[in-house]
Amino acid sequence: MSHRIFFTLIAFLAAALASSARAQDVPVSDTQNLLKDLQQRVLKLEGAPAKASLSSFNPAMGAALDATFHSANDKANFDFRALELNMEAPVDPYLKAWGVITGSNGGVDVEEATVETTALPHNLTARGGRLFAAFGRLAHFHDHELPVIDRPGSLDGYIGGETRADGIEVSCLLPTDLFMTATFGAYDKLGANNARQDAAGSRPLDEFTYLARLNTYLELADGHSVELGVDSAWTPKRTVVPTAGGDALHRDTWRTLTGLDLTYRYQPSVGGLYKGILWGTELLQNDERRIDPVTNLPTRRRPSYAGNSFVEVKSGRHLRGGVMADLLEDQDDNRKLTKTLTGFLSYDVTEFQRLRATYAESMVNAPGPKRRTVALQWTAVFGNHVHGFRDR
Amino acid sequence: MKTKIILALCLVCSAAIAARAKTLQVVATIPELGDIAFRIGGANAKIDVLARGTEDIHQVVMRPSLVPKLNRADAVVYLGLTVEHSFLPGLLNVAANPNLRADAVKQCVGPGCIDCSEGLVVLEKPESLSRAEGEIHPFGNPHYNLDPEDGALIARNIAAGFSRVDPARAEDYRKNLKAYLAELDAKLVEWRKWVAPLKGLKAVSYHKDVAYLERFTGLEFVGTLEPKPGVAPTPTHLEKLVEKMKREKVGLIVREQQYDPKFPEFLAEHTGAKIATIGTMAKAFPDADTFIRINEHNLRAILAAVGKTP
Numbered sequence: 001m002s003h004r005i006f007f008t009l010i011a012f013l014a015a016a017l018a019s020s021a022r023a024q025d026v027p028v029s030d031t032q033n034l035l036k037d038l039q040q041r042v043l044k045l046e047g048a049p050a051k052a053s054l055s056s057f058n059p060a061m062g063a064a065l066d067a068t069f070h071s072a073n074d075k076a077n078f079d080f081r082a083l084e085l086n087m088e089a090p091v092d093p094y095l096k097a098w099g100v101i102t103g104s105n106g107g108v109d110v111e112e113a114t115v116e117t118t119a120l121p122h123n124l125t126a127r128g129g130r131l132f133a134a135f136g137r138l139a140h141f142h143d144h145e146l147p148v149i150d151r152p153g154s155l156d157g158y159i160g161g162e163t164r165a166d167g168i169e170v171s172c173l174l175p176t177d178l179f180m181t182a183t184f185g186a187y188d189k190l191g192a193n194n195a196r197q198d199a200a201g202s203r204p205l206d207e208f209t210y211l212a213r214l215n216t217y218l219e220l221a222d223g224h225s226v227e228l229g230v231d232s233a234w235t236p237k238r239t240v241v242p243t244a245g246g247d248a249l250h251r252d253t254w255r256t257l258t259g260l261d262l263t264y265r266y267q268p269s270v271g272g273l274y275k276g277i278l279w280g281t282e283l284l285q286n287d288e289r290r291i292d293p294v295t296n297l298p299t300r301r302r303p304s305y306a307g308n309s310f311v312e313v314k315s316g317r318h319l320r321g322g323v324m325a326d327l328l329e330d331q332d333d334n335r336k337l338t339k340t341l342t343g344f345l346s347y348d349v350t351e352f353q354r355l356r357a358t359y360a361e362s363m364v365n366a367p368g369p370k371r372r373t374v375a376l377q378w379t380a381v382f383g384n385h386v387h388g389f390r391d392r
Numbered sequence: 393m394k395t396k397i398i399l400a401l402c403l404v405c406s407a408a409i410a411a412r413a414k415t416l417q418v419v420a421t422i423p424e425l426g427d428i429a430f431r432i433g434g435a436n437a438k439i440d441v442l443a444r445g446t447e448d449i450h451q452v453v454m455r456p457s458l459v460p461k462l463n464r465a466d467a468v469v470y471l472g473l474t475v476e477h478s479f480l481p482g483l484l485n486v487a488a489n490p491n492l493r494a495d496a497v498k499q500c501v502g503p504g505c506i507d508c509s510e511g512l513v514v515l516e517k518p519e520s521l522s523r524a525e526g527e528i529h530p531f532g533n534p535h536y537n538l539d540p541e542d543g544a545l546i547a548r549n550i551a552a553g554f555s556r557v558d559p560a561r562a563e564d565y566r567k568n569l570k571a572y573l574a575e576l577d578a579k580l581v582e583w584r585k586w587v588a589p590l591k592g593l594k595a596v597s598y599h600k601d602v603a604y605l606e607r608f609t610g611l612e613f614v615g616t617l618e619p620k621p622g623v624a625p626t627p628t629h630l631e632k633l634v635e636k637m638k639r640e641k642v643g644l645i646v647r648e649q650q651y652d653p654k655f656p657e658f659l660a661e662h663t664g665a666k667i668a669t670i671g672t673m674a675k676a677f678p679d680a681d682t683f684i685r686i687n688e689h690n691l692r693a694i695l696a697a698v699g700k701t702p
Contacts, residue, residue, distance in 0.1 A: 060496055088496075123463060123488040173463055173488050179456035181486075217456035225455065267453050269446040270650055273478070316652070317624050350623055352523060382523065384496075389482040392454055 059089035059098075062383030066144040072373040080105060084142060086385065094119045097129075100142075111142075111164060111192075123175060128168040133190055134183045134213050134390070135231050136282055137261040138308075139163045141391055147280075147312050148344050149358045149375040153328040154306035158257060158284045160191030165209070166199065178216060183231075185211035190233050190257070197238070206236040223276070227263040232256055240291070240298055253298055255288035274317045281309040290332050304329045312344075321345040337365045354379045416558050419461050420469040421476045422449065424537055424674035424683040425508060425546065429469050431572045432550045436561050440465075442479065445675025448650040449535075450527070450622070452479040462487035467557045468500055469550055472509035473534030506553030508546045512536055515603040527622025535672065539604030540583055540687040543576050579684055583608075586691055586702045593698060595644035596637060596659070598651045601672060605646075609694065614640055617655050625655045637663045644697055648672050668697035 066081040081104060088098035100112040116127040132140040138147075139155050140163045146152075151161070167187030174180040189197040190209045197207065213231035220226060238253040260283045267276040284306045289298035310324035323343050330336035342360040349355065355378055362371040416437040420426035426441035433439065440461045443452045449471075462468065462483055470476050476499055484494035491504040498507070514532035521530050536542045551569040555562035591610030598617045606613050615636055619629040636642070637659065645667045647656040656667050670690040671677055680686040695702055 118493055119490050120488070121490070125488055173459065173486065175460075175463075177460055179459050219455070219457050225457075227456065269444040269453075273451045273453060351527060386482075386496075389454055389456075389459075389486045392482070 057089070059087040060384035061085070061087045062381065062385035064142070064144050064379065064381045064385060067378050068149055069376040070373060071375070072371060073369070081143065084111070084144070088384070088386075090118070091115065111162070123173040125171045125173075126168065127171075130164065130166050131169060133163040133165040133167070133185055133187060133211055133233075134169060134171070134215075135159065135163045135190065135211060135233055135257075136259045136284075137229060137263060137280060138282060139259075144377075144379045145387065145391060147278075147310055147322065148324050148342050148360075149356060149377045150342075150360070150373075152308040152324065152326040153338055153340055153362075154282070154284060154308045154326050156193075157328050157331070158286050158306050160194035162192050163190055164192035165190050167208070169211070178218070180214070180216045183211070183213040183215070187211070189235075196235075196255070203239070204237070207239060209233050209235045223266055223268045225265050225267075227261075227265070229261040230259070232258045238288070238298075240296070252301065253289055255286070258285045258287070259283065274314055276314050278312045278314070278322075279310070280312075281307065283307040286331055288331075302331070302334065304331045304334055318348050319346070320348075335365075339363050339365075352381050352385075416554065416561075417461075417464050417466045418469060418554075419458075419465040419467070421452075421471060421480055422537070422673045423681065424686060425469045425471065425550070427674055427682040428543065428547050428572065429550050429554075432547060432554060432565055432568045434564060434568050436558070436564055437554070442483070443673060445671070445673040445681075446650065447673075448648075449475055449673060450478055452476070454479045454482050456486075458483055459486050462492065463489050465489060465492060465504065467504040467506050467553060468492050469506045469508060469553065470499060471534060471537060472499065472507040473512075473514065473531045473536075474499060474529050475534035504557055506550060506557075508549045509534070509536065510549050512542065512545060515607070516600070526618070526620025533601070533603045535601035536604045537683070538602065538670075538672065538687075538690070539608045540576075540580060540684075540691075541608055542604060543683050543687070544573055546683070547572050547576070576684065579688070583687070583691055586695060589700050590694065590698065593644060594640055594642040595646055596633065596642055596665075597646040598648050598656065601648065602646060605670075605690070609691070611644070611694070613646075614642060617651075617659070630655065630658065634659060634662045637665060644668060644694070646670055646694065649676050666697040666699075668693040670694070 063086065064084040066084070068079045068081050070077055070079060083103045085101045086098065088096065090096045094117060095115055096118055097115045098112065099110065102109050102111045110130060112130055112132060114127050114129045114131040117125055120126060134140065136155070138152065139159050142162065143151060165185070165187035167185060169183060169185035171181055171183040174182060187209045188199055190211070211231060211233045213229060215227070215229040217225060217227045233256070235255045238255060240253060262281045264279040265276065285303055287301065287303040289301050291297065292299050306328045308324060308326040310322055312320055312322035314320040321344060323341065326340040326342070328338040340360055340362045342358050344356060344358040346354055346356045356376070358375045360373045360375070362373070416433060418429050418433060418437050419440045419442060420429050422443045423441050423445040426439045429437065430439045442458050443449065447453070470480060480499050481494040481496065484492055484500060491502045492500055493502045495501040498505070500507070516533035518525065518528045518530065518532070521528070537546070547569055551565045554565045587609045593611055595611045595613050596615045596617065597613055600616050600618070600621045602613055605611070615633050617625045617630070617633065619626055642663065643665050645656045645659050645665045647653060647667050647669050649669050649671050659665060660667050670693055671680055671686050674683060674686040675681050676686065677689055680689040692702060
């Protein structure tokens with residue numbers, strides 16, 4: 001009996017040991033299978049092509065919508081100023097390109113269509129196509145980026161709108177510890193609304209406009225800085241359509257537009273982009289023989305001057321305001337001077353939406369009423385919209 | 393005699409030029425990256441930093457004086473995940489350095505670009521990309537420098553980047569990394585004990601930048617003062633937040649030092665919650681000029697606000 005009990009116990013123990021061994025074997029093989037399975041899945045994931053579509057290489061796009069309301073001397077209007085569509089993308093490892101197409105009441109226009117190198121040696125950058133030439137500071141800002149609603153008369157009168165130009169520009173970052181750039185450009189003409197030269201059609205090289213600009217920056221103290229730019233746009237010769245009048249009338253038709261811009265910034269580090277003071281001043285000198293509107297012949301050489309100066313105080317994320325004074329000497333009649341004083345207040349609802357109000361008073365030193373303008377502006381940017389280093 | 397002096401001067405000059413040529417020129421976007429880069433690079437690297445540390449990292453001003461530094465740099469060390477979008481690509485674009493080219497997506501492309509977020513487990517990846525959600529970062533929350541644990545990842549990425557750019561001194565960088573990680577590990581052991589009592593405590597922050605800090609401390613952030621990232625607080629939103637804080641018994645308001653204190657103070661006044669002011673970059677406070685010090689400062693501030701001591 002005791003033998004039977006003993007054998008039964010042994011049989012039980014053996015069965016228990018066998019089942020325990022099986023229990024240990026099964027998880028090991030399961031773990032190995034699981035590992036194999038996971039390894040295969042990881043390999044599949046790693047080997048799978050990246051998720052992409054045919055539109056992956058499309059340019060980044062965005063738009064700025066600019067709508068205004070103007071009231072001047074008892075007349076008012078709502079004005080859809082522009083929908084500015086922008087797109088940008090690298091072309092290849094050596095080039096990037098961007099375009100800005102603007103739709104407004106005046107129609108649809110290509111404002112910028114520019115290619116820019118990204119890998120030239122010796123700190124050089126070349127850009128070409130239709131571009132905003134690097135003349136002055138505010139002159140190459142798009143309308144909605146200006147500190148005031150309406151483009152200052154000095155810039156509008158002497159440049160002709162934005163510095164839009166068809167041509168080529170080369171900039172060089174000088175190899176110094178001080179930030180200094182030199183820019184040279186050659187264009188058909190300078191200024192979107194500059195009527196001196198037809199934008200289309202070929203011309204001799206001495207009827208192109210050539211630009212040179214030097215720009216530097218100094219940090220005065222923590223948070224205080226000054227940026228200085230000097231430039232000159234030179235057009236060696238201007239075509240005078242009537243050939244009558246003798247050689248003397250057709251000589252020395254060169255034009256220079258010379259500029260000086262100074263920007264002082266106080267930007268405390270706490271507050272970043274949204275606090276501080278910005279003081280910008282631009283002076284312009286135009287030197288040319290103007291065309292007599294009656295005879296269409298060049299008159300005597302006449303230098304004339306214009307400029308603007310503004311102070312903007314940024315009090316925080318939402319509010320900023322300031323004043324701008326603008327002086328414009330008539331290029332045909334030096335005695336006629338237009339002075340405009342503009343007060344402006346901007347409210348940035350978010351980084352992508354801005355409301356702005358301006359009050360401007362214009363006086364011409366000639367008999368006539370003052371022009372008082374109240375303007376409101378609503379600007380929204382959507383999609384990809386980047387203001388680069390130059391337009392900061 | 394004159395000839396000897398000239399020769400000696402020439403020798404000194406050429407030695408100085410050679411020494412300068414050997415030094416790795418590094419630009420870091422924010423102070424704590426500059427600090428870790430300095431620890432990894434040691435005497436082999438000269439570090440310049442773009443941000444001062446007191447700014448909002450999303451609004452660092454593009455100062456032209458930074459351009460020549462980027463122009464000559466061998467490497468740029470950055471946090472990545474588009475957090476430096478307001479200044480880094482713009483500056484790189486003008487710097488004309490073929491080794492560091494501006495890129496709208498990655499911020500920097502080229503052999504000298506050292507993205508410290510490589511290998512990061514990214515939190516708060518947006519489910520949809522729309523500006524209706526505020527100023528969101530398309531690749532996820534980029535404020536991982538607020539998690540002390542991620543210091544190790546940053547240090548490893550910097551060491552790997554330096555070794556890639558300057559392989560001749562890879563061994564030096566490896567040794568420096570090891571020493572830095574040992575120091576950081578010791579601190580982490582200490583800090584983990586500090587934050588133990590914070591686990592489960594409810595809090596709100598000004599901006600949605602505390603996901604990584606939340607992971608380390610165990611705090612539970614239930615709201616932000618901004619209704620959406622980058623959108624300033626509105627009265628309606630603050631009223632709702634006060635109600636929520638009272639309902640959920642939130643006792644802590646984390647204010648990042650770059651933001652206006654008046655809104656956190658309003659909340660504190662109406663809820664009785666305490667304010668902890670933290671820095672989102674090193675040098676946000678005078679005594680917090682390194683990665684370790686800013687994290688220690690932040691943890692101490694939070695502990696003090698909830699009445700605990702380290």
